[in-house]
Amino acid sequence: MLAFVAAAPAVAQERSAIEELIGGAHRALNDLQYARADSIARSLLAMGSRATAQQRIEGLQLVAAALYPEERAAQRPDSARRYLEELVRATPDAEIPLAISWPGLDSMLTSVRATTFAVWATPAASYELEGADAEARIEVGAARPAWFRLTATAIGDGSSIVLDSAGPARSATLRIPALEDEHPALPWGQYRLQVLGVDSLTGEPMEIIYHATVETPPLLLHRIPAAPDSSQFLPVRAPRRPFANMAVGVALGAATALVVTSFGGSDAVSTTAGTGPAYGVAAGMTIGALVGAFVDRGRPLPDNIAHNAAVQAAFDERIRGLREENTRRRAEYRATITLAGGTP
Amino acid sequence: MVLSVLALTVIPLGHAAAQGGLEVSVGGVSMFAHRSAQFEGAVGTGSGTMPGGEFLLRLRYLGLAGRLFGGAFAADSGIEAVGRIHAGDVRLIAGPRFIAADIGYARRAFSGAFGDRSWPFARIGLRSTLAIGASGLSAQFLVAYYAGLAGDDQRGRDSGREAETRLVYTPARLPIYAALGYRHERFTVASSQDVRPEVMGGIVVAAGVRFGR
Numbered sequence: 001m002l003a004f005v006a007a008a009p010a011v012a013q014e015r016s017a018i019e020e021l022i023g024g025a026h027r028a029l030n031d032l033q034y035a036r037a038d039s040i041a042r043s044l045l046a047m048g049s050r051a052t053a054q055q056r057i058e059g060l061q062l063v064a065a066a067l068y069p070e071e072r073a074a075q076r077p078d079s080a081r082r083y084l085e086e087l088v089r090a091t092p093d094a095e096i097p098l099a100i101s102w103p104g105l106d107s108m109l110t111s112v113r114a115t116t117f118a119v120w121a122t123p124a125a126s127y128e129l130e131g132a133d134a135e136a137r138i139e140v141g142a143a144r145p146a147w148f149r150l151t152a153t154a155i156g157d158g159s160s161i162v163l164d165s166a167g168p169a170r171s172a173t174l175r176i177p178a179l180e181d182e183h184p185a186l187p188w189g190q191y192r193l194q195v196l197g198v199d200s201l202t203g204e205p206m207e208i209i210y211h212a213t214v215e216t217p218p219l220l221l222h223r224i225p226a227a228p229d230s231s232q233f234l235p236v237r238a239p240r241r242p243f244a245n246m247a248v249g250v251a252l253g254a255a256t257a258l259v260v261t262s263f264g265g266s267d268a269v270s271t272t273a274g275t276g277p278a279y280g281v282a283a284g285m286t287i288g289a290l291v292g293a294f295v296d297r298g299r300p301l302p303d304n305i306a307h308n309a310a311v312q313a314a315f316d317e318r319i320r321g322l323r324e325e326n327t328r329r330r331a332e333y334r335a336t337i338t339l340a341g342g343t344p
Numbered sequence: 345m346v347l348s349v350l351a352l353t354v355i356p357l358g359h360a361a362a363q364g365g366l367e368v369s370v371g372g373v374s375m376f377a378h379r380s381a382q383f384e385g386a387v388g389t390g391s392g393t394m395p396g397g398e399f400l401l402r403l404r405y406l407g408l409a410g411r412l413f414g415g416a417f418a419a420d421s422g423i424e425a426v427g428r429i430h431a432g433d434v435r436l437i438a439g440p441r442f443i444a445a446d447i448g449y450a451r452r453a454f455s456g457a458f459g460d461r462s463w464p465f466a467r468i469g470l471r472s473t474l475a476i477g478a479s480g481l482s483a484q485f486l487v488a489y490y491a492g493l494a495g496d497d498q499r500g501r502d503s504g505r506e507a508e509t510r511l512v513y514t515p516a517r518l519p520i521y522a523a524l525g526y527r528h529e530r531f532t533v534a535s536s537q538d539v540r541p542e543v544m545g546g547i548v549v550a551a552g553v554r555f556g557r
Contacts, residue, residue, distance in 0.1 A: 136506075156413045237478065245476045252483040252509055259396060259507040260545070269380040269387055269530075269543045277376075277547050281526045285511040289400025289476050 018044060018055050029100055036073045038066035042204065053342075057094060060087040065100040065291040068108060084112040089206065092118040092143055118143040119197030119206040127337040129178040130328035132219060136176040136337050138195065140166075146197040150174040152212065155190040168200035178335045184216035186337075193339065210342050216335040222322040228315040236305050237298035245296055251290025256282035264286075345549055348467070349487065362408015367402040379417050381425040385455055388422025394429065398550065400437075407437035407500035414453070425542070427456025446471040450490060452504070452531065463502045463533060465490035473512075484510040484523075504531035514554055523550040 021044045028037035041062035044051060051059065060083050068080035087094050092113065096105055119142045127136035140148050147167040151162045163185065166172035174195065177185045193210040259279040375394040380387060382386025396413020413431030435448030446469035453462035476482060486509075492502030510525030528545040 173398075204440050237524045241477060245479075248474045248476055251474075252485075252511060255485055256509045256526045259509065259526065267382075267541060269382050269541045275528075275545055278528070278545060280527045281524065281547050282509075285483075285509065285524060286524075288511050288513075289481060292476040292481035296479040299475075330355035 018047065018051050022055065022058055022062070024184055025066070026100070029062070029065060032069070032071065034066045034069050034071070038063055041066060053090070057087065057091055060090065061094070061096055065096060065105060068105050070102045070104065080105075081108060081112055084109055085116045088113050088116045088143075093295055097309060102138065113143070116143065117199045117204045118147075118201065119146065119195070119208060120327045121195045121208050121342065123210065123307055123339050123342070125339060127176075129335040129337065130333075132179045132182070132333045134178045134335070138174045138176070139171065140174055140195055141171040142197045142198065142199070144201045145170055147200055148172050148174060149196045150176070151194045152186055152191040153194065161186070176337060178216065178333065179219055181222055182219055184218065184335065186214045188216050188218060201287065208342055210339045213333075214336040219329065219333050221326045221329060223323055224319060224326070228311055232311045233308050234304035235301065235307060237300055240296055240298045242293050242296065245293030246290055248284050249293055252287030252289055253282040256285065349360055365375070365556065367400065367405060367407070367556035369521060369552055369554035369556075371398060371521065371550055371554075373398045373411065373548065373550040374394070375413060375546045375548050377417075377544050377546030379425045379429070379542060379544045381540070383424045384538060384541055386424055388424030388426065389420040390417035390425035391420055392417035392429075393423045398552075402437060405439055408434070409437055410434040427454055429454055429544070435467060435469070437471065441473045443470065443472050445469070446486065446488060456479060464493040465502070466493055467505060480514050480516055482512045482514070484512055485524070501534040502530060502532065508548065510548065510550070519553050519555050521552060521554040
């Protein structure tokens with residue numbers, strides 16, 4: 001806390017000093033002291049990360065203006081072009097402020113913009129991902145059609161994962177899903193996040209690096225079994241009894257034959273009664289019964305069928321509850337991704 | 345017409361009854377019979393078809409069954425077997441399906457050259473139904489003895505016996521049944537002058553609607 005309190009004025013002082021440098025460079029340009037303006041602006045650029053991105057852009061604009069003034073003798077176009085290329089890469093749509101510009105410098109900027117491959121990205125500083133299907137979206141663009149790739153490299157073990165890719169296109173959206181296959185796409189930790197753009201025609205690459213702090217708790221879901229424990233089910237049919245059933249069939253045929261041969265009696269009316277078809281019917285019934293005995297799958301057991309239905313119903317109910325709980329957990333899932341940096 | 349009546353009345357009632365554990369079946373039956381009859385010492389034979397109907401109501405160990413069928417017989421030899429035979433009965437069934445008593449009242453009528461006669465009988469029988477697994481097939485056995493009651497001759501000495509076997513098919517998913525079987529019966533009518541035996545046998549086919557079991 002004390003360190004933070006002590007550091008805050010120091011940062012403010014440094015910012016003020018940089019503003020002084022910018023003001024000094026402007027005054028030198030106004031006084032046509034191009035070499036001095038160039039020197040002051042370069043000292044600003046040398047401050048690196050202590051300068052803000054905007055201050056760095058202003059520094060590049062001042063250096064370019066100092067290296068390519070209207071005064072022909074002071075012009076150093078090759079050097080000016082180099083700084084303008086750096087300016088275009090930092091902010092592809094940047095202009096030179098009217099106060100330090102002139103038509104020749106504007107023409108050179110236009111020329112540089114046309115020939116310089118630049119990639120830019122506009123991520124949010126922080127993403128609050130709500131729900132398992134949420135994703136962080138980073139809009140990216142390029143000066144010319146390009147392939148884009150978003151890669152995260154864990155700070156520590158150095159393992160990398162390609163999160164998304166797109167192209168070739170002038171602009172695209174790269175996504176970081178909160179979850180992939182129910183697991184965090186990026187486990188909790190610190191990452192070096194690289195947005196890489198590759199010119200689709202020349203193959204020229206350009207990258208933008210962010211520092212990402214990822215807070216992705218694991219998603220704890222219930223495991224959903226596919227089916228109830230099979231040991232809970234009872235057989236739904238009684239064991240087959242083919243021999244007993246065949247015996248019934250044989251008995252049916254035998255009984256029919258017995259009726260014909262011995263039931264009627266032995267007098268005149270019995271011996272003249274037609275019994276021929278009876279044997280055919282007896283044979284047909286026996287064969288039919290034997291076929292029935294052969295194809296029989298066993299007697300259904302209603303009590304066991306009801307028991308199994310109850311087991312299945314209880315299982316379905318339990319699964320429904322687990323699915324609802326998983327749905328709730330997925331909906332309530334929260335993750336945070338915070339980005340810093342963004343330097344080409 | 346008959347089928348329409350069945351569809352409109354029996355099927356809904358049967359379906360509702362089956363829900364309560366009642367076995368209900370109503371169907372048509374036909375016997376392709378050969379008859380041999382003796383009259384005053386002469387024996388004649390004839391053939392005929394005897395269509396009719398049958399029903400069964402059964403709740404566990406108790407049931408009610410009945411049938412009515414009949415038809416004309418043409419002579420194969422002689423004239424003694426020529427005429428029309430009609431038979432009908434109503435029976436009480438008591439016992440489990442595999443063996444049950446089949447007891448009731450039966451009546452048999454004859455119309456022919458010798459006039460119209462009918463004979464009442466007390467019928468005592470046994471029936472057995474054995475399922476052939478879960479194939480939908482079952483074997484049915486039926487034997488019965490007929491004891492004459494006071495008939496036209498008021499003597500009550502008439503008697504008869506019958507035996508029938510059937511193979512019945514009942515599909516699991518359709519409320520119907522079909523049966524093929526053989527029936528054999530013998531009756532003896534005793535008049536004041538003589539005894540007149542007759543024997544009839546033939547193929548039986550039956551089909552109808554059935555609910556429960």
